[in-house]
Amino acid sequence: MSNESDIRHRFWTELSQSPFVMIGLQGSHEHTLPMTAQLDPGANHCFWFYTTKDNRLAAGGPAMAQFVGKGHYLFACIDGTLVEETDPAVIDRYWSHEVAAWYPGGRQDPNLLMLRFNLGHAEIWRADMSLGGVFKQMFGGDVRDEMRAKHVEISL
Secondary structure: OOHHHHHHHHHHHHHHHOOEEEEEEOOOOOOOEEEEOEOOOOOOOEEEEEEEOOOOOOOOEEEEEEEEOOOOOEEEEEEEEEEEOOOHHHHHHOOOHHHHOOOOOHHHOOOEEEEEEEEEEEEEEEOOOOHHHHHHHHOOOOOHHHHHOOEEEEEO
């Protein structure tokens, strides 16, 4: 497996284990928001978020998301575009008790909005060093070459 495909695979694996990202609209002066990504293993070009029509992300448009893996061994910054998801089948597919807890009107809540994040480019870093790298770092050795191999810029 190539370095790029290895890091890509690792990104999707870690995101599925902890699907929480910080996302904001590009060009906005508003802070980013924590959101739970709804993932489809067959859709590696997008993910979805439930939100409300009055949420600061509701307008959609160019957006940026940041992700930190559960163990802090993988970091990603992803650009893309937020668009309203209007397909009822997609909205129903990810509906769960956990999602319902946020919407008093349930699936028919008039304020419910699902956004699709169409993924563009990502910059991904793996921060897990080999045992040799850990020893080098402990004693002030140069770990840049090892860490350089754990960074990619890719289209998702």
